[in-house]
Amino acid sequence: MARPPADPDRRRERAHRVLDAAAELILRWGYDKTTIADVARAAGVAKGTIYLHWKTRELLFAALLRRERVATLEEVRRAAPGTLRELVGAVAAEVMRRPLMRAVLLADTDVLGKLTTMKRERPSDPGQAEALNRMLGALRKHGAIRPDLTDAEHVSVLTSVVFGFLTAARLTPEPYRVPPERLAELLADTAHRALEAGREPSPRDARAIAEAVSAYVGHVAGVAGRKLESALEGQLP
Amino acid sequence: MARPPADPDRRRERAHRVLDAAAELILRWGYDKTTIADVARAAGVAKGTIYLHWKTRELLFAALLRRERVATLEEVRRAAPGTLRELVGAVAAEVMRRPLMRAVLLADTDVLGKLTTMKRERPSDPGQAEALNRMLGALRKHGAIRPDLTDAEHVSVLTSVVFGFLTAARLTPEPYRVPPERLAELLADTAHRALEAGREPSPRDARAIAEAVSAYVGHVAGVAGRKLESALEGQLP
DNA sequence: CTTTGACCAAATAAGCGTATTCGGTCAAGA
DNA sequence: TCTTGACCGAATACGCTTATTTGGTCAAAG
Numbered sequence: 001m002a003r004p005p006a007d008p009d010r011r012r013e014r015a016h017r018v019l020d021a022a023a024e025l026i027l028r029w030g031y032d033k034t035t036i037a038d039v040a041r042a043a044g045v046a047k048g049t050i051y052l053h054w055k056t057r058e059l060l061f062a063a064l065l066r067r068e069r070v071a072t073l074e075e076v077r078r079a080a081p082g083t084l085r086e087l088v089g090a091v092a093a094e095v096m097r098r099p100l101m102r103a104v105l106l107a108d109t110d111v112l113g114k115l116t117t118m119k120r121e122r123p124s125d126p127g128q129a130e131a132l133n134r135m136l137g138a139l140r141k142h143g144a145i146r147p148d149l150t151d152a153e154h155v156s157v158l159t160s161v162v163f164g165f166l167t168a169a170r171l172t173p174e175p176y177r178v179p180p181e182r183l184a185e186l187l188a189d190t191a192h193r194a195l196e197a198g199r200e201p202s203p204r205d206a207r208a209i210a211e212a213v214s215a216y217v218g219h220v221a222g223v224a225g226r227k228l229e230s231a232l233e234g235q236l237p
Numbered sequence: 238m239a240r241p242p243a244d245p246d247r248r249r250e251r252a253h254r255v256l257d258a259a260a261e262l263i264l265r266w267g268y269d270k271t272t273i274a275d276v277a278r279a280a281g282v283a284k285g286t287i288y289l290h291w292k293t294r295e296l297l298f299a300a301l302l303r304r305e306r307v308a309t310l311e312e313v314r315r316a317a318p319g320t321l322r323e324l325v326g327a328v329a330a331e332v333m334r335r336p337l338m339r340a341v342l343l344a345d346t347d348v349l350g351k352l353t354t355m356k357r358e359r360p361s362d363p364g365q366a367e368a369l370n371r372m373l374g375a376l377r378k379h380g381a382i383r384p385d386l387t388d389a390e391h392v393s394v395l396t397s398v399v400f401g402f403l404t405a406a407r408l409t410p411e412p413y414r415v416p417p418e419r420l421a422e423l424l425a426d427t428a429h430r431a432l433e434a435g436r437e438p439s440p441r442d443a444r445a446i447a448e449a450v451s452a453y454v455g456h457v458a459g460v461a462g463r464k465l466e467s468a469l470e471g472q473l474p
Numbered sequence: 475c476t477t478t479g480a481c482c483a484a485a486t487a488a489g490c491g492t493a494t495t496c497g498g499t500c501a502a503g504a
Numbered sequence: 505t506c507t508t509g510a511c512c513g514a515a516t517a518c519g520c521t522t523a524t525t526t527g528g529t530c531a532a533a534g
Contacts, residue, residue: 035495036496036497037496045508046508046509047498047508047509051498057496057497124410149423152413152414153419156405156409156415156420157427159401160401160402160406160409160420160423163404163405163408164396164402164405165397165401168396168397169397171396172392172396173361173392177393178390178393182390183397186397189431190394190427193427193430272525282478284479284527284528285479285529285530286476286477288527288528289476289477294526294527294528
């Protein structure tokens, strides 16, 4: 829209305040029952103000989800994972303490309501897949992951395991329940044992591996961050 | 009900024919939209005849699900798994080719409709948990599973992984898809690496382990089989 | 004795007009 | 220039009546 700014900083702060309100409301009532008026009231602005940031309700929530994604990825980046295990562990720990991120990953219709389908319809960025393949290639080359599995198999196992641990947290019968932090460790450990090669890599390989993981996280976080910037200005992708 | 039999064998055969029809219809239309009249027509009997077997619609479908469970477990028993890995592999392979069993395990509301909640409400037999604990205890004692994990952690990891692989089959992005049989292998392999101890057990231990696994499967299949018998006669548990 | 299908009450769906809510706009005011 | 909230049309929710379907029964037929 190229809305003429107030003070850019204050404008940005206000956008975040609105998103904070939206985040709380969507978790409490779900997308379908969260109205713009509600969000405006909770954020302490007028309804019209929200439309100065985003042209539609949908764009507002798109920005919210992108922000959540970026926050998650930034935390992961901060953890500076240097192996697949550490990467999975960092992602798991972060996602488990972020109900909104979890809702998105699990396509929780209670929270996402009609957004659920839209999200799924949107084809994931081919660049993301490419970055993933690049990391897998590097990990394979430097002996970090099992050579007897194809890329498709690695991805299948990884998504299955991650998805399973995230869902099963609420699904496991009572007496066997395990606290989320411990679950994150177990998830990382499972991914490690299922996918990583047994042998210790040489220091040289270890450095290359850490580099590949870091580059992957950096790339994904970078793309997400850039998308967030436009989303905060009301634009779509 | 203690319904006086026709010829018991023919009676039993007819019950199975009705369940066959019900199985096909519930998968095609879901529980909510599958009527007794439909089932009767598809099975080639009159509606009243169905009520000679089961007092209510719910009992009919309870019998159907029990039968599916028994069929699955019998196949697993036939595979004669002697390790945790083989057990998981057999279960996975069998469940993956049984859409109804999968729907039950995943609580698929499209298929199970209003049955979904009922199933979940029903507290699982404490005997089942006890049998599972018994097997875990034996596996632990004979060094088959990792001693650094608690029972709760073993169960959490196992359910997470199984659940994840079963769901993620339909969830993994297109280019990475892997055929179900291969997925079952990968699932077994993942459970193996995540939960089983690294060292080869002694022949003596291996025998005890196989015995524990076999006893577990035998117990579960046995209980399920007995429940099926009464379910086929229209009784509840 | 066994099986059937017409039959009934209860639940569910369909129709429909009304009331309310909500996303989005914009003239007025700060 | 930026913010607001009254305002509008569209969509959704609601209430209510009617029509259809469906689980379950049972007298009659086989």
